[in-house]
Amino acid sequence: MVEPASLAGVRCRRCVASFFPAVGRCPRCGGTGVETVDLGGEGVVEAVTRIGDEGVAEVRLDSGVLVMGAVDAELVIGARVRYETPDQVMRFVGV
Numbered sequence: 001m002v003e004p005a006s007l008a009g010v011r012c013r014r015c016v017a018s019f020f021p022a023v024g025r026c027p028r029c030g031g032t033g034v035e036t037v038d039l040g041g042e043g044v045v046e047a048v049t050r051i052g053d054e055g056v057a058e059v060r061l062d063s064g065v066l067v068m069g070a071v072d073a074e075l076v077i078g079a080r081v082r083y084e085t086p087d088q089v090m091r092f093v094g095v
């Protein structure tokens with residue numbers, strides 16, 4: 001079985017907020033002490049916009065971080081999804 005893909009982000013050592021994509025400075029408190037963390041690859045669709053038969057969704061990862069990615073258009077708010085591949089386009093699929 002293939003391990004589910006996960007997303008690498010950063011966590012601020014000062015305010016402990018996590019962010020994606022990885023940045024060198026905390027967008028919340030401005031701290032520069034950030035460390036790379038594994039944000040996991042599963043979450044829930046919070047918003048979705050359909051463009052033809054493709055969708056773009058905001059996905060709240062189980063680690064609490066909100067990310068955007070491509071999804072299948074039939075997915076709806078509340079659907080559970082996982083990050084599929086570290087592709088050029090970030091994509092989530094239903095689980």
Ligand SMILES: [Zn+2]
Pocket residue numbers: 012013014015016017026027028029030031
């Ligand atoms: Zn911070």
